[in-house]
Amino acid sequence: MSRVYNFSAGPSCLPEEVLQACAAEMLDYAGTGQSVMEMSHRSSAYKPIIEHAEAQVRKLMKVPDNYKVLFLQGGGSTQFAMVAQNLGIHTGKAAYIETGVWAKKAAAEAKHLGLTVDTIASSADKGYSYIPRVEKISGDYDYAYICFNNTIMGTHYEYIPDTGSIPLVADISSCVLSEELDVSRFGLLFAGAQKNLAPAGVTLVIIREDLITDTPRAGTPTMLTYKTHADQGSMYNTPPCYTIYVLGKVLDWIEKNGGAAGMYRRNMEKAQLLYDYLDASSFYHATAQKGSRSLMNVPFLTKYSTGAQDEASLAREKEINDKFVKEATAAGLVNLKGHRLVGGMRASIYNAMTLDGVKALIAFMEKFAKENA
Ligand SMILES: *Cc1c(COP(=O)(O)O)cnc(C)c1O
Secondary structure (H helix, E strand, O other): OOOOEEOOOOOOOOOHHHHHHHHHOOOOOOOOOOOHHHOOOOOOOOHHHHHHHHHHHHHHOOOOOOEEEEEEOOHHHHHHHHHHHHHOOOOOEEEEEEOOHHHHHHHHHHHHOOOEEEEEEEOHHHOOOOOOOOOEOOOOOOEEEEEOEEOOOOEEOOOOOEOOOOOEEEEOOOOOOOOOOOHHHOOEEEEEOOOOOOOOOOEEEEEEHHHOOOOOOOOOOHHHOHHHHHHOOOOOOOOOHHHHHHHHHHHHHHHHOOHHHHHHHHHHHHHHHHHHHHHHOOOEEEOOOOOOEOOOEEEEEEOOOOOOOOHHHHHHHHHHHHHHHHHHHHOOEEOOEOOOOOOOEEEEOOOOOOHHHHHHHHHHHHHHHHHOO
16 A cells, blocks of 8 residues: 555545544444444434534634534535525625635625625735735624635635624634634634545534524525524534544544644644745745745746746646646655646645655655756
8 A cells, every 4th residue: 555645625635543543443433333434323322423523623722612613514615605694684794805716705605695795805916815914894794704724825814803893704624723723703613624624524613602593594594504503413414424523533633743733833844844945946936925825725836837828838837737747646746736726736735744745745846846947
C-alpha cells in the first residue's frame, strides 16, 4: 500500500490514524458485532457516539452553554438558505461581505428567498485577493454574514467585525478548528465537514439559542428549521451516522494534538514554510495578499501566468500548469490543480496534512521550477 499526499480542497485528506481506527472497527464496533454503518441511530450503541462528537465539539471549540451544536445534512450550501430563512425574520434585511464565490452564493440565496441583501463591502476590485477591513457593522439588519476562510481564493479574516447587537454569521467550512475562535462573537457558525473535520455528509452548526425560532420565514420546510433539529438533538430524522462517528475520531485526534491551539501552531508552521518559499521564488507567486492569507488553502501561479490574454500566452500557461499537475501526481502529490477562477495551482493544507507533505511539495516545486525556468 502506498498513500499519496492529497492536497484536495475537499473532500480532503483525513489523519491516517483515524482511518486506521475506523478500519479496525469496521466489522465489529465495540463488541456489537456490527459496523457503525449498519446501526440504528436510536440504538444504545450509537447514542454515545453522537454524544461524544457533540461533547468534543463543545470542548475543543469552547462553545458557551447558550449555544446549540447541531449535526445537519445538505452541506454548507444548504446553510446559505437556512440562515436566511431562520434569521431573516424581523426586518428581512441582511448585510453580506463579498469575498468570493462562497460569500456570493450565500448572498444570492438570501436574495432568492426574498431578503433585502446589502453587500456592505467587497474585494471584487482586486479579484477577491484580500479581505476588506470592516471594523464595525451597524444598521437594522437581522444578521451580518461573512465567509471566514475563502477556500477558492485562499483568503482568511485576520479579524472579526464588530457587529454590536447584530448576530454575526460565519461560514467556517474550510477553517473550522484550524485555529482558536471565540464562538461568543458569533450568532451562528457553520461548517461542511468534508474540508477539515470528516468525510462529506455532515454539516456542523453552532447557533446561539435566542436565534432558534419556531417562526422562520413563511414556507420554510420543517427540515430547514433549526428548531426542528435543536429540539431533537439532531435526531429528528436519520442523521449521517457514520460521518458523525468519524468526526468524533477526528476530534479526538485534534485533542491529542493540542486542540485548536495545537492545530494553529501546526498549520502556521506548514503555511509559513510554503508562503516563504512562494514569496522568495522568481518562478511562483501566491495570489492572496499578505494580511489576508489562508493557512488552509494556498493558490499559486507560475511566472507563465502573466495576465496576458492572447492565445499564445494562454496556451503556454495552460501547458505549464498541466505539466505541473501531471508531474506532481506522478510524484505522489495529488489534487493540486487550481480552481478555474484563479487558475494555476492550489495546495489545500488542512489540519490533517503533515509537515512532511508540505516539505515534499516544496521540494517538488523547486525541482519543477529549475527544470522549467
Ligand atoms: C466547500 C464550501 C462550501 C460548500 O459546501 P458544500 O458542503 O459542498 O455545500 C461552502 N462554503 C465554503 C467556504 C466552502 O469551502
